[in-house]
Amino acid sequence: MRTTRRTGNNAPEGTKGGASDPRLRWYPVSWRARYGDELATLLDDEYGGHLPTLVRLSLVTCGLRQRARQSGLTGDVASAADRVRAGALVVLAAWSAFVIAGASLAKFSEHFDESLPQRTEAHRVPDLAFTVLQTVAGVASALVVAGAFLAIPAFARYLRAGGWASVRGHFGRALACTSVTAAATVLLFFWAHHLTPHQRNSGFHWYGALFLIWAALIAVTFTFWTAAAVASARRVELPTAVLTAEAALSASVAVAMVVMVCAAAVWWGAMAKDAPTFLMASPGGAAASSWDIWLISTVALMAVAMVTAAAGVVREVRVWAQMRAA
């Protein structure tokens, strides 16, 4: 037998059969082109036509793990640049989740000032915490926008080179969802003008239901746009200087998320101390204590996003450290 040298992901000619096997759909395309035929044959040899559920689940997890390795999220098979980029994109995805949680917190905390006692001291801590939260959120948003602007020239080059076909689906979904959300916004806006303040604030269940659907649409739209941004950023060739700037920006955004979670916790604590009735009468329904389920879910999502962003930054820092050591 002769050996045939292949590096992991370069598919040789004539091995495309397993690439389209639906059982292997969780694996990256390039991996399927190289190993798909063999793995599909092995599955046929071992299990015939029926795959046990555990094997199916194993293929899903192994496929996703392979995707994570190839994209640079885990392992060291991807180039240093791809691993740094993957870390930055983890921060971007975490930021999107954080924004959704932040919007939920903004809705929850509407008019909180009016519930605080009249004395000035009672206002100091929650006002300061909320101001810090809003200011840092603004700064972090500006950093994310700056990161997007930095990547525009590389994205334009990618589109000019015929890359539109590979990201068209992502942008199509995002645009379609944006259209539906815009229509729902118009509908909600005109309906709200025909309702009394009491009806708008939990007094009319149909309006409340539409508001929740609208909020879910906003979240889905945001998620689709983030997916489109991540899909594009994974494909473009970023110059080293731009990649370095993106890494620095993403680290700054992660730090901002830590500050915002701390500020949210301080605000929550101060409100629980000085205006617990505000937390009890949340729009999600009356809770028995200041541990309101809406607020808990919101802050938990913020915390999860913060930890995810920190993991992305750790990934970037490790790669930089390895590059320096080399």
Added chain:
Amino acid sequence: MGRGKSAHGRRSNDPPTLILMSLAGGAKHGHALLKDVEEFAGVKLGPGALYGAITRLEERGLIEALESDDRRRPYQITAAGSRALADYVARMRGLVEVGQARLKVARMPQPGMA
């Protein structure tokens, strides 16, 4: 490589170690690898885990694919793979000897004990 780690930096019952050991006995394709590993180690690898390990080992140059007209592509261990496995086995042998020596001491009657 750290103490207690295999040729590729994992523990001894990890799929890559088992695959290297299996291929040290001769070239095999995926199905034969599964059967061999189950026979000598009593470990039933899943197809996903097997090919995840094959991918990593091939990327590190520890195994290589052999040309075949069949869809069942065989793999063989490379010189680098053999060296890595030999290093690992030597380290494990050292650990086994230490363990055996200490077990002998533990079995010997201690002075002053009934």
